[in-house]
Amino acid sequence: LELLEDMRDNFEQGLVPLSVYNDPELSEVELDRVFNRNWVFLAHESEIPEPGDYVLRTIGEDPWIVVRDESGTIRVLLDSCRHRGAQVCRADKGNTSHFRCPYHGWTYKNSGDLAGVPHRVESYRELDLKQWGLVKAPHVDTHRGLVFACLAADPPELSEYLGGIAWYLDVHLALTEFEVLGDPHRWVVGANWKIGAENFAGDSYHTESVHRSVVEVSLFPSILLKHGVAAQGKRHISGLGGHAANLNHDVGAPEEAQFWGYPSEVTEQFDAEGMDPAQYELAKWSKLSTGTVFPNLSYLCSAFVDAPGRPPGTVLMLRQWQPRGPAAMELWSWILVPKGASDEYKDRVARVATASFSPSGNFEEDDTAIWSTIARTAGSRYARSENLKLNYQMGMPGMAEIERDENWRGPGVALMSDLEDGGQRTVQRRWIEEMLRP
Numbered sequence: 235l236e237l238l239e240d241m242r243d244n245f246e247q248g249l250v251p252l253s254v255y256n257d258p259e260l261s262e263v264e265l266d267r268v269f270n271r272n273w274v275f276l277a278h279e280s281e282i283p284e285p286g287d288y289v290l291r292t293i294g295e296d297p298w299i300v301v302r303d304e305s306g307t308i309r310v311l312l313d314s315c316r317h318r319g320a321q322v323c324r325a326d327k328g329n330t331s332h333f334r335c336p337y338h339g340w341t342y343k344n345s346g347d348l349a350g351v352p353h354r355v356e357s358y359r360e361l362d363l364k365q366w367g368l369v370k371a372p373h374v375d376t377h378r379g380l381v382f383a384c385l386a387a388d389p390p391e392l393s394e395y396l397g398g399i400a401w402y403l404d405v406h407l408a409l410t411e412f413e414v415l416g417d418p419h420r421w422v423v424g425a426n427w428k429i430g431a432e433n434f435a436g437d438s439y440h441t442e443s444v445h446r447s448v449v450e451v452s453l454f455p456s457i458l459l460k461h462g463v464a465a466q467g468k469r470h471i472s473g474l475g476g477h478a479a480n481l482n483h484d485v486g487a488p489e490e491a492q493f494w495g496y497p498s499e500v501t502e503q504f505d506a507e508g509m510d511p512a513q514y515e516l517a518k519w520s521k522l523s524t525g526t527v528f529p530n531l532s533y534l535c536s537a538f539v540d541a542p543g544r545p546p547g548t549v550l551m552l553r554q555w556q557p558r559g560p561a562a563m564e565l566w567s568w569i570l571v572p573k574g575a576s577d578e579y580k581d582r583v584a585r586v587a588t589a590s591f592s593p594s595g596n597f598e599e600d601d602t603a604i605w606s607t608i609a610r611t612a613g614s615r616y617a618r619s620e621n622l623k624l625n626y627q628m629g630m631p632g633m634a635e636i637e638r639d640e641n642w643r644g645p646g647v648a649l650m651s652d653l654e655d656g657g658q659r660t661v662q663r664r665w666i667e668e669m670l671r672p
């Protein structure tokens with residue numbers, strides 16, 4: 235915890251101890267203080283459309299079942315039998331009316347209530363089934379199809395927790411109804427989860443270096459390689475209380491793709507109702523967006539071109555950085571498509587998303603190969619004993635002055651350059667606050 239206090243004390247100078255990206259003690263504390271008391275994303279509603287549909291997910295490192303019960307209510311249940319603690323959910327997803335524990339056969343309804351205990355009368359006589367249901371997450375709520383749960387006793391409402399980041403999520407999600415395409419990709423990366431969350435919160439700086447080759451083969455818009463004030467329409471949004479968003483609303487190029495690159499078969503179904511005009515304008519002219527919802531959900535949207543002469547398309551993805559100890563994370567990645575799109579279009583999106591942001595994706599490999607080297611240096615004895623600090627000073631007072639967009643109509647503070655560390659610092663500031671809150 236010394237490391238935390240040191241981080242807090244040096245934070246205003248833009249200095250962050252390298253060791254926080256690989257520290258066994260901190261990673262224990264953050265399971266309690268970050269994951270078990272903030273709203274954490276679990277699933278998209280389209281993954282469990284019918285009563286009995288379930289998926290097995292994690293909060294921090296713990297297994298939780300996300301299930302639609304017979305009444306249609308989404309329940310989040312700790313996957314641990316109340317008898318001896320065995321996991322009762324035997325698959326990553328499926329449909330069931332009951333979960334039957336494999337150890338001694340206690341059987342729970344998909345609402346979590348205990349329904350049957352073998353030899354109940356002859357062995358227990360008076361067992362109160364009501365007291366022995368699966369543990370339910372106390373707070374479950376959704377935002378535009380995104381299912382979240384919170385384990386704190388008395389948290390803010392989800393809408394209050396999301397605050398301004400909901401506005402930026404809705405620049406995507408309010409356009410039409412979305413569904414998850416296929417199963418989420420998931421794989422283990424030898425890096426700390428915070429690096430992913432920070433990267434999507436505002437590390438636009440890295441694209442020109444590590445992702446140059448992907449843009450050079452023309453798979454993604456060259457806008458990715460243009461940075462700074464000179465790159466029209468780049469906006470970094472912070473001041474969202476631990477969340478952050480980044481947009482390229484390239485208003486100067488109406489002849490290019492509109493609505494992130496969605497083809498007309500899809501944009502015809504878009505609905506401006508329910509969006510404020512500023513959101514609709516952003517959705518119409520933007521080509522690229524990323525963001526992070528504290529603590530560990532991120533999103534990405536980009537126009538793509540998969541073959542010369544073809545209409546452009548759009549990759550919209552959710553990703554989650556799941557802690558697995560100090561130097562590993564399970565990376566989860568969902569592809570979202572408009573429900574009404576053609577199968578042919580969905581197939582194109584699946585291919586491009588898999589080729590770019592998946593275990594074998596070129597963008598993904600660029601990033602994760604680097605991130606695991608950070609875990610290695612962060613875990614070094616020398617970094618710890620000398621308390622080495624990293625530089626998160628870009629865009630801070632005293633550095634190159636970055637103008638604020640005074641006409642910005644969305645929540646938060648919009649800076650007119652993507653060469654600044656504000657989004658990443660927003661995530662870090664919230665993390666320190668949560669970690670130091672008893």
Ligand code: FES
Pocket residue numbers: 315316317318319320335336337338339340
């Ligand atoms: Fe589940 Fe015994 S552990 S029935």
Ligand code: FE
Pocket residue numbers: 440441445597601
């Ligand atoms: Fe990247």
